[in-house]
Amino acid sequence: MSGFILLVSGPSGAGKSTLLKKLFEEFETELYFSISSTTRLPREDEKNGVHYYFVSHDEFQEDIKNDYFLEWAKVHENFYGTSLKYTEEALNNGKIVVLDIDVQGYKIAKKKLQDKIVSVFITTKDKEELKKRLIKRNTDTITQLEKRLENASDEMKELCEYDYLIINDKLDQSYEALRAILIAHKFKTKGQDLDRIQNTWNKGE
Amino acid sequence: MSGFILLVSGPSGAGKSTLLKKLFEEFETELYFSISSTTRLPREDEKNGVHYYFVSHDEFQEDIKNDYFLEWAKVHENFYGTSLKYTEEALNNGKIVVLDIDVQGYKIAKKKLQDKIVSVFITTKDKEELKKRLIKRNTDTITQLEKRLENASDEMKELCEYDYLIINDKLDQSYEALRAILIAHKFKTKGQDLDRIQNTWNKGE
Numbered sequence: 001m002s003g004f005i006l007l008v009s010g011p012s013g014a015g016k017s018t019l020l021k022k023l024f025e026e027f028e029t030e031l032y033f034s035i036s037s038t039t040r041l042p043r044e045d046e047k048n049g050v051h052y053y054f055v056s057h058d059e060f061q062e063d064i065k066n067d068y069f070l071e072w073a074k075v076h077e078n079f080y081g082t083s084l085k086y087t088e089e090a091l092n093n094g095k096i097v098v099l100d101i102d103v104q105g106y107k108i109a110k111k112k113l114q115d116k117i118v119s120v121f122i123t124t125k126d127k128e129e130l131k132k133r134l135i136k137r138n139t140d141t142i143t144q145l146e147k148r149l150e151n152a153s154d155e156m157k158e159l160c161e162y163d164y165l166i167i168n169d170k171l172d173q174s175y176e177a178l179r180a181i182l183i184a185h186k187f188k189t190k191g192q193d194l195d196r197i198q199n200t201w202n203k204g205e
Numbered sequence: 206m207s208g209f210i211l212l213v214s215g216p217s218g219a220g221k222s223t224l225l226k227k228l229f230e231e232f233e234t235e236l237y238f239s240i241s242s243t244t245r246l247p248r249e250d251e252k253n254g255v256h257y258y259f260v261s262h263d264e265f266q267e268d269i270k271n272d273y274f275l276e277w278a279k280v281h282e283n284f285y286g287t288s289l290k291y292t293e294e295a296l297n298n299g300k301i302v303v304l305d306i307d308v309q310g311y312k313i314a315k316k317k318l319q320d321k322i323v324s325v326f327i328t329t330k331d332k333e334e335l336k337k338r339l340i341k342r343n344t345d346t347i348t349q350l351e352k353r354l355e356n357a358s359d360e361m362k363e364l365c366e367y368d369y370l371i372i373n374d375k376l377d378q379s380y381e382a383l384r385a386i387l388i389a390h391k392f393k394t395k396g397q398d399l400d401r402i403q404n405t406w407n408k409g410e
Contacts, residue, residue: 121394126406156406165394167402180388187369187382189326194364197372201331201361 002191003032003091005113006182007099009106010122011152013134015168016100019122022175023098027182032090032097037063040078043139071109073102076147080105084112091116096182102151103158118185120178121162125169127153208237208296209390210318212304214311215327216357218339220373221305224327227380228303232387237295237302242268245283248344276314278307281352285310289317296321301387307356308363323390325383326367330374332358 072081168174277286373379
């Protein structure tokens with residue numbers, strides 16, 4: 001089977017990371033978690049090559065010029081990008097490539113690998129709930145928090161671009177949805193080798 | 206949420222009924238199992254209005270003329286058909302309509318409600334395995350069994366028409382796939398009321 005891209009977007013604070021962590025625990029051997037390049041500074045607990053590749057603005061611009069990215073986006077003054085080469089390698093190895101990227105990035109990625117993408121938007125039931133979770137997380141300044149809420153409102157306008165929508169109200173239900181989307185897509189006809197399946201079927205006479 | 210049609214095809218003996226029975230047990234309140242009309246004679250354990258509506262050839266031809274069917278098909282000299290009206294009522298009530306019909310029926314149904322259909326083909330890994338299961342089931346004469354195998358080979362040529370393909374080798378895995386397809390489709394963006402969701406999101410400020 002050829003792999004596919006499970007592309008997840010949604011406001012920070014909606015619970016994407018928690019859901020993706022659970023997914024990784026359950027489907028570890030089948031998944032390829034793409035590591036993004038970014039120009040933003042590492043948070044205290046973040047390691048280069050594990051959470052992100054931390055690069056300079058100049059290096060990032062050079063990579064854009066060289067068409068190195070499946071997608072890239074500018075978020076809150078920083079750049080984020082996903083390697084096209086590593087993604088394609090993983091797909092050829094039959095992996096499910098998990099991408100956690102924003103709406104801008106999704107639009108660019110679609111231009112390159114639309115056929116391979118299953119897109120999921122994960123959000124809270126309302127803006128108030130998102131605000132609460134961001135305040136609880138306590139990683140943002142007031143200005144950053146306001147910027148995040150504003151971006152979230154903009155992203156919510158583009159829901160219809162996504163294949164699936166999960167309102168992450170109850171974690172267990174949201175996880176059940178996300179894993180179902182993953183499992184279902186392993187059984188998509190178009191991802192399977194129909195010639196081989198049909199030949200095998202007829203041989204067994 | 207508006208409902209959708211979970212349409213399942215595949216050779217008799219591949220395990221469709223067993224899988225659909227499990228689905229019904231788990232998702233009973235969400236599902237609407239359509240009862241087909243048929244001109245074939247009831248088997249010993251089959252009841253009118255439960256397993257099928259058993260009707261005469263003349264009644265069936267009249268129903269076709271009146272455009273009463275979402276789909277109908279002739280299989281092994283008998284006719285089978287699904288009510289369009291009951292299907293639409295169930296969809297409007299947000300139900301997941303489960304249809305167990307053959308390739309011909311699927312093609313006709315697509316012409317009427319394509320947008321609403323999620324199609325799944327369930328089969329065995331090869332013809333030999335299907336034959337074994339049919340012999341074990343012991344409901345067919347030799348001629349019927351041969352006809353079934355021939356029809357199965359014809360249907361296998363049309364796999365690519367289906368959204369999903371399940372090779373029912375291990376029942377547990379096949380059921381995991383089928384329930385994942387059902388759950389995933391409940392979270393399809395296009396089936397959800399995006400205006401309402403977006404309004405709710407912005408109101409919570």
